[in-house]
Amino acid sequence: MEITLSPEDLEAVKRNKREIERRFNDLKGLERTLKELKLEYLREHRDRLKxxxxxxxxxxxxxxxxxxxxxxxxxxxxxxxxxxSEENRKLRKELGDRI
Structure with missing residues (x-):
């Protein structure tokens, strides 16, 4: 699985490194992180679809x-x-009458 981060998100990850590591160390934190990632993905997908x-x-x-x-x-x-067409018809008739 590959995760692509924008420069802003990368900076946020660096700032919150300890919090993120703490979350990954416990199962509930990991689940919460996965839910947040899933929600963010779904929001981005929804926005693209809109x-x-x-x-x-x-x-x-x-x-x-x-x-x-x-x-x-x-x-x-x-x-x-x-x-x-009507005008042409009239002109042809006039020419035909003159001859």
Missing amino acids: KKLEEMRKLYEEMTEFERKARRDKELLMVFRKEL
Whole structure:
């Protein structure tokens, strides 16, 4: 098992070395230390998951907004295409009438 500590945590371990050694010398202290480590791990894991969830929510909102804009743009282009087609039809008819 490997434990990675931040520089701040390492300093805290050094400051509390005697307390930590005393805890490791008795079973209850060891259990308490393990529970604290487990809780800290679970808190960090929860925080990472919350952050990931928030990122996913933001990306989902951006994606749905993009889809709405794409649909609106498509509708506008279809209207423009129809108008252009009508104009072309009228111009062809005018040219055909002149010939």
